[in-house]
Amino acid sequence: MTATVTRKASADRTRPVRGRRSSGHLRQERRAGWLFVAPAVIVLVVFLFAPILMAAWVSLLDWNGQSSPFSGEADFVGLDNYRNLLVDAGLLRSDFMLSVRNTVYYVLFNVTGAVVVSFALALAVNSYILRGRAFFRTIFYFPAITSSVAISVLFLFLFQGAGVVNVVLSWVGIDGPSWFTDPRGVLHIVLSWFGVDGAPGALSDTTLGGLSLWDWLSGPSVAMCTLIMLTVWTTSGTFMLFFLVGLQDIPVELEEATAIDGAGAWQRFRHLTLPLMRRSVVLVITLALIGSWQVFDQVFILSQGSPAKTTLTPAYISYVRSFGDGQFGVGAAVAFVLFAIIIVLTLVQRWVGRERRA
Amino acid sequence: MQFARTSLAVATAVAAATLLAACGSGFDDDGDDAGSEATGATEGGGSLTVMIGSSGEAETVAVQDATSRWAAETGNEVEVIPAQDLVQQLQQGLAGGNPPDVFYVSPDRFRMLAEGGSLYPYGDQIDDADDIYQSLRDAFTYEDELYCAPKDGGVHALVIDTEAWTAAGLTEADYPQDWDGLAAAAQALTADGRVGLAFTGDYNPVGTFMLAGGGFFVNDDQTEVTADTPENLATLQYIKQNMDAGTFAFAPNIDAAWGGEALGSGKSAMTIEGAWIVGALQNDFPERQWTAVPMPAGPGGQAATAFTNCWGIAADSENQAAAVDLVNFLAGSEQQQTFAEAFGPIPSRASLADWNAETFPEKAAFAEGMDNARSQVAVPGFESVLADFNTQLEGMAAGTVTPEQALQTLQTNGEALLAQE
Structure with a gap:
């Protein structure tokens, strides 16, 4: 609250100055x-x-990328690229819808995962009882400064069918999946445990953008989950720093006061730390949201959209359509639709996370 | 502090201006000069850039050596650029109007470049062009005009783990001649932890099977999609049956990235790959004893997919005459022999077939049957259609897609693409 007051005061001070021209x-x-x-x-x-x-x-041209797009050699096609992408049934639309589904799940799990993990890490390295805090702050930040290419290759080895992860899982009797080649959606897998193997009629018959609701509700594939683990791990170091700054701004007196008033650790966290950390949380969610919609390099290195297109993302489609098929207009159109999605979601998220006046 | 910031700002502005100037220079090209008349002088003084998508150090050095030998003979200058990502770097050069003079072109990208007017067609200036395999020349022919000289070429072959072969009680006389023989051999070779035949689960090996089955993705002049045919269906059913029997597998399903890894690591006893497997096996799995035999004949006879690259010359090149001269040097018999010895490509010239078979007996099978071969689909935009077919094949392996559905989807997507052309 103090911050708002100061800002208003300084605004008052400048206003008359701006008046005198x-x-x-x-x-x-x-x-x-x-x-x-x-x-x-x-x-x-x-x-x-x-x-x-x-x-x-x-994005309004049928441009093959072999001449200057401003020379008039490329045909102007108006909104055709957008129509093929969003309206007309075809390979492009079905690819795009799949990629949107994949990315929705990716964003959902990645943002939640990154926020929870980085908050936990920040709490851990901010606590007074932890020894060698500087050391831990450094190593938790390490993944963030390592090249994403190197990390992707590392994960490729870790999550091979006979890789380290599956070997460790086998010690506790779990027969791990072949991570990067398993296209099954995790929600479908969970549903199959309860005997729901195929799509219920209503879900398979209703389609949205050419993709049945049952397919929309598949959840991220096992391969996509591996990708999510990777990005949560690499990004949480950076977000931990944001949270750490926020935590260090919380006055020690307040914590002591609540402790004296008899609040337990959980109550302190729930009613003191969390409300005071609102801004940090909103910032981190915004950044994570924008970053994860644009996921490209991990997909490019690890999976190229496979298995069964469950790791296809809009950014990767944009690249493949442009450079693979020479349809740069389509690639640009994908990029703009992605841009629109990100802006809308960021606005929604800002609105949800706004500070409400008492 | 104030001073430091100002100088930083100035430095940024200067850097930005320099960058702008550098980027801008590409856009002032004066239109299309893709006529048949070559630009530039043939003899001396010119400078050429050659962009290659190199398979490694050996190839880069070999191309550098060859071009500098030519440069010394003719008095030109040549700079070889080994591209990290040839497709992307070439595209940037073309879009900026500033492409390299000479560059590798693959068949699946050829037509896009030819249609876009980016290639200088110099087919009539290639020395002894008739000596180059017909199937390779077809790959780089657009509207009845040969555009560029194939630099190498080879077909899919059946690569066999000879230790496993003898251990299964088979002899050289048993090398499969037809699909029944292939299925029987795969069955005999399938053991605990090893499948008989594994290949990369994408459209390339499956396309080779389709050719042998008497079909393919598109018709001869690539104007119609011919995916959903009885021949192709029989081919997919043949693959599917053997996969269900556990004797065939796609490499990713047995935890191998590609056919070469499946064979090298012993997860399969046979695979289908091109000549590039030779180097990979030597480097990664030197212990593996193997041989390569021509693909067994299917109901449609003996056939396989051919793989090649050509030396493309940019329509925007200012030194086309010198570039043609360089390419004739590089694609000539003598230089192709040097390349074959240096980094292992199979010569694109029929007159070198015997030399190749004698010098590299292990590679002979990759050069056999070049006359019945077909190269990859060249229709621009087909990459996404075939990528989707890969997904259908994955589904077929997993049992969620039937061969009929896979072919119907391919047919629909392919037709939609051709309708846009």
């Missing part, structure tokens, strides 16, 4: 201000806004 000194200051931000603005415009506009143009 002229004053040569001020104008000079403003010009200097623009001068100082100019490099950043130029870099943003040239490397961010201009390419976005160029890509938007490409």
Whole structure:
């Protein structure tokens, strides 16, 4: 609450100043201000806004990537690429819908997993009873600074059919799956334990975007779960730092006060730590959400969308359609739909996580 | 501090400007000069860039040696760029109007590049072009015009673990001649922890089976999809039956990344691969004793998929005459022999078949039957269609997709693509 008050006060202070327009000194200051931000603005415009506009143009073309898209050699096809992607039944739409399903599950489990794990890690390395906290902070951050390519290759070996993970599982009598080649959805697997092997009629007959509801409800495949484990492990180090900063901002006096008032560890966590950490949690969820919708490099290295397209993601489709099939217009259209999905979801998530006034 | 920040900002601005200038230079090309008239002078003084998708150090060094020998003879300069990702780097060069002069082109990307006007068609300038296998020339022919010179070529062959073969009581006389023989051999070789025949579960080996079964994905001139035919159905059913019997398997299903790994690690006794398996087995599984025999004949006779690359020359190249001269040097008999000795490709020239069979007896099978071979589908956009077929094949192995469904899906997707053309 204190923060809001300060911000309002400073806003009040600047307002009358902005009202008085002229004053040569001020104008000079403003010009200097623009001068100082100019490099950043130029870099943003040239490397961010201009390419976005160029890509938007490409997404309206049937462009094979072999000439300049602005030379007029490529046919202008209007919204055809978007129509093939979202409306017309065909391979592209079914691939895209599969990729959206895969990514929804990926995002769901990845964001939850990353937030929970990194919060737990932050709590652990922030606690006063842990010895060698600096050491643990460093090693928990290690996966984040290692190249994702190296980690992906490492996971490939760990999760082979006869790899380390399955050997360890066999010690406790579990016959592990062949992780990266198992296309079964985990929800389908769980349902089959309760005797639901095939799709109930209503679910298999109703389709959304050409994909039956039963297929939408498959859950992430075993292969996708491996991918989720990988990204949770690599990203939680970075998010742990965000949480750690938040935790260290919590005044010790408050914790002592609640302890004196007789609150237990869980009550302290639930009613003191968590409310004060709201901003950190919202930040981490936002970042994790955006990052996980764009998942590409792990898919590119580990699975290329297989098994049975259960690790296909929109970003990977965009790449394959562009460079594999020479359909750069389609690739750009996929990228823009992905962009829209991310923006909408981020807005929704900001709205849900907003600070409500008492 | 203030000073440091200003200088940082200035440095950033300068860097950005430099980058812009560098990027921008690609976009000022003055239109299409893909005429039949070669640009540039033949003799001396030119400089060429050659982009290759190298299989490794041996190939890079061999190409560098060859090009520098040519450069020394003709007084040109040649820079060899081993691409990390040829497809992507080449595409960037083309989109920027600044492609390398000479580069590798694979058959499945050839037509996209030819249609896009990115390739300079120099088929009529290739020395002794008739000596190059017909199937390889077909792979790089678009609208009756040969565009580029195949640099090497080879077909799928049946690779056999000879120790397992003799242990199963089989002799050289038993090498399978037809599909029944193949199924019988696979059955004899299947043992605990080992399947008889394993191959990568994708469209390439399955396409080879389809050819032998008298079918293929598309018709001869690649204008129609011919996936859903009785011949292809019989082929898939043959594979499926043997998979159900446990004598055939897709490599990923027995925990091997590809056919070579399945054979090398002893998880299968036979596999179907091209000549690239030779180097891989030597490097990764030097203990494995093996031999390669031509693919057994199916109901449609003996046939296999051919794999090749050609030396593409950019339509935008400013030195096409010199580039053609370089390619004629690289694709000539003498240089192909040097390459074969250096890093193992199979020569694309029929006149070298005997030399190849004598010098590298273990590779003879990969060069046999080149006349009945067909190369990969070249229709732009077919990659996604075949990738989907791979998924159908996975489903077929898992029992969730029938051979009929797999072929129908392939037919539908392929037709939809061709309708867009």
